Amino acid sequence: MPEKQQTENPATEQQLTVASAGESGLLARIFPLLPEGTATLLGPGDDAAVVAAPDGRVVVSIDTQTQDQDFRLHWNNGYASTGHDVGWKSAAQNLSDMNAMGAVPHSLLISLTLPPSTPVAWVEGFARGVHDAVRTLGADVAVVGGDLGRGREISVTATAMGNLAGAAPALRSGARPGDVVAVAGTLGRAAAGFALLESDVPFGSLDAPQRALMDAQCRPTPPLGSGPRALAAGVTAMMDVSDGLLKDASRLARASGCTLVLDAVVLASFAAALLPAATLLAGAGHAAEALALGWAVGGGEDFALLSTFPGSDPVPDGFTVIGSVVPTAPGRDHDAVLAGGSGDDAPDTTRGWDHFGAA
Known part of the structure; x- marks a missing residue:
């Protein structure tokens, strides 16, 4: 269905939401804010991106952040998560997966699901957060595409791609006694x-x-x-x-x-x-x-x-x-x-996070 254009009562910059901006308007605002990288042969704008794979292999990983599961918009201590926070973390956790394989990351695909009432300024902050994380962490990474969708809560899914430069990937299965x-x-x-x-x-x-x-x-x-x-x-x-x-x-x-x-x-x-x-x-x-x-x-x-x-x-x-x-x-x-210091096993206080475990 063609996107409905907003022709009456235009929202002010402070009140502008993703619903009033529309998909095309939102993309026009966030594309210029996203990072670019040298591995990109064809970036956002077509049905798919094209990236270079000089190694002949591509390392790929995916992660999702969902509101009230992985982050809160409003925390108990009064802090409000910014779009910049969520964009930064989305980039950082995906680039970390590349690092864990020994790969150098070069591309990100990002899918954003947003309630219609989400402020456009929050989404612009998200894009800046992705950009700032990539540059601050020292990565040559571009956002080469993604998807926008409507939902009841904010959800971010990012796919990272990387290059091994001829090396074998690091696996979890190689540790040996004596290491x-x-x-x-x-x-x-x-x-x-x-x-x-x-x-x-x-x-x-x-x-x-x-x-x-x-x-x-x-x-x-x-x-x-x-x-x-x-x-x-x-x-x-x-x-x-x-x-x-x-x-x-x-x-x-x-x-x-x-x-x-x-x-x-x-x-x-x-x-x-x-x-x-x-x-x-x-x-x-x-x-x-x-x-x-x-x-x-x-x-x-x-x-x-x-x-x-x-x-x-x-x-x-x-x-x-x-x-x-x-x-x-x-x-x-x-x-x-x-x-422990004596060499005896000490009881651990927690076994870590489980997405489906008790809160």
Whole structure:
């Protein structure tokens, strides 16, 4: 059906919604805001895009964010998610998947489902968020196309494509006993930020370190470029941490047929950076330290890079050794375990995020 043109009572710039702008008007506003990349041979405007594939292979991944499932427009602490936040996160989490395979990302396809009442300014902010994430994270990536649709809630689905430049992809299944476990990026910051967003503490009262943790949830910064560097350094297995360190390390352990032993003492150094939020929400002392460690080992969405390397070789710059790979004991499941300073298994505080689990 032809798009109905708005001819009466035009909305002001402040009141303009996607319904009053129409699909063509909305596209005309957001196309100029989206990033462009050198791999694009034919970008938005036709029925499909054309991108270069000099390697002869294309690495492809897809992720969806849905309102009130993956983000909130209005959080409990009073913060309102901007279009910029949601656009940034959509780009970041998809580019992280490319990084986890050792690929260099070059293209994004984005499908937006929007209620008719969505302000056009919010959608423009979304486009700017995608652009700013791509450029800030140092990627040569273009949005080459996508889709606009109408729905009851905002939903964003993005497909990322990347290039391996002749290398074999990094898989989850290559870890072997004797390897070390290492991460690039941060752990637990997004989880701490999520806890602040869901808390009763007004966001306007947060200090700079606490706001930085909140920003880590809304606008994560995965360590792009670490994946290709890990490939060059002989990485044996790799994945990004999206659902929690223990949960994702367990997935890698099962895929590789071994056990990953994670050092709680080393992970406590990541947890120390989360104390500004933990102390606010749990009080000072052991309770705050335990809460912070729980975020570090169970929180996802920092999109850190979890990797294993041969134990005889140094890990690349930017990676921190957090454990080791050992044979799975007879009668035990392939899994990841958190070991305390004494070497005894310490109980984990959370097993991470499950889209279909209990809230």
